[in-house]
Amino acid sequence: MKIFVINSGSSSIKYQLIQMPEEQVICSGMVDRIGLDESRIDYRAFLPKGNIVRSETKVINSHSEGLRLVAEYLTDPEIGVISDPKQVEAVGHRVVHGGEKFASTQLISSAVKAKIKELFPLAPLHNPANFLGIEVAEEIFSEAKQIAVFDTAFHQTQPPVAFRMAIPNEFYEKHGIRAYGFHGTSHKYVSECAMDHLGSRSLKLISIHLGNGCSMAAIQNGKSIDTSMGMGPMNGLIMGTRAGDIDQAVIFYLVNQLGYSLDEVNNLLNKKSGMLGLTGFSDMRDIQKHLQEGDSRAQLAYDLYAYRIKKYIGAFTACMNGLDGVIFTGGVGENDRLTRKLVCENMDYLGIQMDLTKNENLGRGIQEIQNSDSKVKLLVIPTNEELEIAKQCFGLLKIDL
Ligand SMILES: Nc1ncnc2c1ncn2[C@@H]1O[C@H](COP(=O)(O)OP(=O)(O)O)[C@@H](O)[C@H]1O
Numbered sequence: 001m002k003i004f005v006i007n008s009g010s011s012s013i014k015y016q017l018i019q020m021p022e023e024q025v026i027c028s029g030m031v032d033r034i035g036l037d038e039s040r041i042d043y044r045a046f047l048p049k050g051n052i053v054r055s056e057t058k059v060i061n062s063h064s065e066g067l068r069l070v071a072e073y074l075t076d077p078e079i080g081v082i083s084d085p086k087q088v089e090a091v092g093h094r095v096v097h098g099g100e101k102f103a104s105t106q107l108i109s110s111a112v113k114a115k116i117k118e119l120f121p122l123a124p125l126h127n128p129a130n131f132l133g134i135e136v137a138e139e140i141f142s143e144a145k146q147i148a149v150f151d152t153a154f155h156q157t158q159p160p161v162a163f164r165m166a167i168p169n170e171f172y173e174k175h176g177i178r179a180y181g182f183h184g185t186s187h188k189y190v191s192e193c194a195m196d197h198l199g200s201r202s203l204k205l206i207s208i209h210l211g212n213g214c215s216m217a218a219i220q221n222g223k224s225i226d227t228s229m230g231m232g233p234m235n236g237l238i239m240g241t242r243a244g245d246i247d248q249a250v251i252f253y254l255v256n257q258l259g260y261s262l263d264e265v266n267n268l269l270n271k272k273s274g275m276l277g278l279t280g281f282s283d284m285r286d287i288q289k290h291l292q293e294g295d296s297r298a299q300l301a302y303d304l305y306a307y308r309i310k311k312y313i314g315a316f317t318a319c320m321n322g323l324d325g326v327i328f329t330g331g332v333g334e335n336d337r338l339t340r341k342l343v344c345e346n347m348d349y350l351g352i353q354m355d356l357t358k359n360e361n362l363g364r365g366i367q368e369i370q371n372s373d374s375k376v377k378l379l380v381i382p383t384n385e386e387l388e389i390a391k392q393c394f395g396l397l398k399i400d401l
């Protein structure tokens with residue numbers, strides 16, 4: 001069965017065509033910088049006759065245009081991998097916010113779409129783009145089953161003590177104000193990999209997903225029991241452009257003393273803060289360059305970023321009353337050795353001791369980077385949200401057949 005996976009972000013669409021259950025990636029790529037001057041499409045096909053790689057820079061005004069272009073690549077007589085969109089049997093969509101309604105993967109109906117739309121205000125950077133991806137895919141892959149895999153679903157096992165907030169009960173009961181948690185597809189995928197790798201499911205794990213958005217999850221016996229993100233994907237860790245945890249007094253000060261509107265506060269905390277606010281750059285590779293040139297702001301930003309992660313490791317270890325393994329994943333977690341080093345420094349009280357040489361010289365696949373005295377396993381595990389989405393879709397359709 002061919003499953004097309006779409007991870008539709010605010011300015012990009014990541015995609016993969018995967019043959020299931022073989023888990024064979026037929027093609028993958030990305031449409032980036034949608035709506036900006038120079039958009040870019042990357043396409044990589046893995047064919048028996050050899051791999052084909054194409055990149056094109058052109059104006060792509062909308063997600064709809066971007067996905068249509070991807071469909072043209074997929075069906076191109078020379079470099080394509082299918083002859084007709086009808087050969088795609090299912091389209092799996094990453095949907096960031098599923099609220100309390102969706103604890104599992106869903107076949108998309110008009111009711112599911114209405115709920116995704118209702119949740120726009122809670123994930124304004126993500127759900128509208130996810131929704132658009134669904135509408136366009138319904139047109140292009142009109143005969144395929146459309147399936148939503150929610151970032152929030154994996155966290156629905158959290159107990160009330162982790163997800164409730166200390167505000168009057170009616171705000172939860174009538175309005176669903178609570179913590180939900182995100183990046184669930186990634187946390188689930190890497191924690192399953194870790195449990196397979198370590199040969200046990202009775203483990204206390206902390207998964208640290210560090211991409212553009214960053215979050216951590218406490219995972220006990222394979223179930224998420226707490227996470228650093230909340231009602232929306234804003235709080236917790238310091239991220240590329242998001243501040244993460246912030247004192248509520250700051251918001252009142254911005255509004256009452258500095259004259260900010262609430263939209264301006266939202267924009268400031270979501271899009272202009274985090275590493276961007278501290279250094280002028282949101283990408284760790286740029287910040288590293290400045291760090292090497294002796295930029296003290298870059299040093300402080302790195303220190304703050306790692307310190308916040310340490311705090312959550314301490315908190316989650318206390319909540320689980322123990323810790324067997326820490327997983328680093330996401331673009332930063334997988335590639336940025338300095339972040340991993342700063343996070344694990346001076347953590348021997350909690351049983352965390354890194355092998356600095358292993359941390360510097362990573363191989364491919366799952367890597368252990370603790371030293372021989374460490375009680376806690378330190379793992380670097382490449383995430384694969386697309387494969388996890390394909391697995392979830394395949395599982396759902398198998399039940400349905
Ligand atoms: N070699 C690298 N060294 C340090 N950081 C990196 C490297 N490669 C990627 N990154 C970081 O990973 C981030 C992207 O992570 P990714 O998980 O792909 O993000 P997302 O899926 O949230 O868009 C980049 O913004 C950059 O900060």
Ligand SMILES: CC(=O)OP(=O)(O)O
Pocket residue numbers: 009096126151182183211212213214233
């Ligand atoms: C939920 C979230 O923050 O997603 P991303 O990291 O893709 O922005």
Ligand SMILES: [Mg+2]
Pocket residue numbers: 211212213
């Ligand atoms: Mg991501």
